Amino acid sequence: MTRTLRKPLWRWEPGPYVLLILLLIATGSIPPRRLPVLYTVLFVLTAVVAVVLLVLLVRQGLRGRRNPDSAGILNSLDDLELVPLSATDAPITPVADTARHQAALESVRVRAGASPVAVLVPDATRWLGLRIRIAVHLVAGDRVYHAGFLPDRATERYNEGLRALAARRAYVSARSTITGAAARYGLDVDLGALPALLDTAGSEEARA
Incomplete structure (x- = not known):
């Protein structure tokens, strides 16, 4: 459960x-x-x-303004290290709450195409919320758009490892795909390589 x-x-x-x-x-x-x-x-x-x-x-x-802010929302990628995930053939992870972010998905599709880079931010919440989630942001040129959250199952599995990376200003980036059409966009993220990356990062931190 x-x-x-x-x-x-x-x-x-x-x-x-x-x-x-x-x-x-x-x-x-x-x-x-x-x-x-x-x-x-x-x-x-x-x-x-x-x-x-x-x-x-x-x-x-x-x-001044925190980046990401207290809700886990990015306003830029300045001074952040992106840790890219390798593309895999593993089942994709659908992003939740995309219905709330249709304008952002539309903007990203126009500016960056249907396969933008996604950036994962742990310990995120909705505004004034208590529920911890992993926020998904999309990169389009020099702008970053909040596009939704990973499902609870993914948050339970990956949030702690992503938090350890974020403590040193490092955030995982992954391949994503915008699906559907206008006003009904969805978003899928390839997280197949994430468990191995977090295991490696955890082992390196333990040896440090």
Whole structure:
């Protein structure tokens, strides 16, 4: 049975903001004269969380936009190492959620043809989502388009290995094929060589 991977709540992007709102509500509901100790504790916790959030926001502003961002979406290939997969005759892997990315698939087909390079990004999510997936991006010239996600079975099998590569700014690229016609495009990816590549990368990291 396929196991769906999920982010822990403390890694969920809105988590600190939700915590701050809950603390503000709780603090505001406590009468300080009747329950001074509890009120003081909640007030201090609220202040600490607010300061931590402020520090995080300042640090994000100083560092600029992340690539990939917290949802695993690429905005360019600058400063990234692509690790290409060899083409195989193994069964292809259909990409999920392509119905949400028809405009991107149309643009890629026009700019790069029906067989663009796909780039896999681990630990991706939908916006504000908790479900961990592997995002599939397509390269067309100097632009990168998000085209969907690998199925849950592939995420369970490959996400950890891809995460280890991503830690050193390396991302796997693979042959892909855009199928179908306008407004009904699909996308298939050749992942036949991925298990061997991840095994090799894991062995090299263990020896390092």
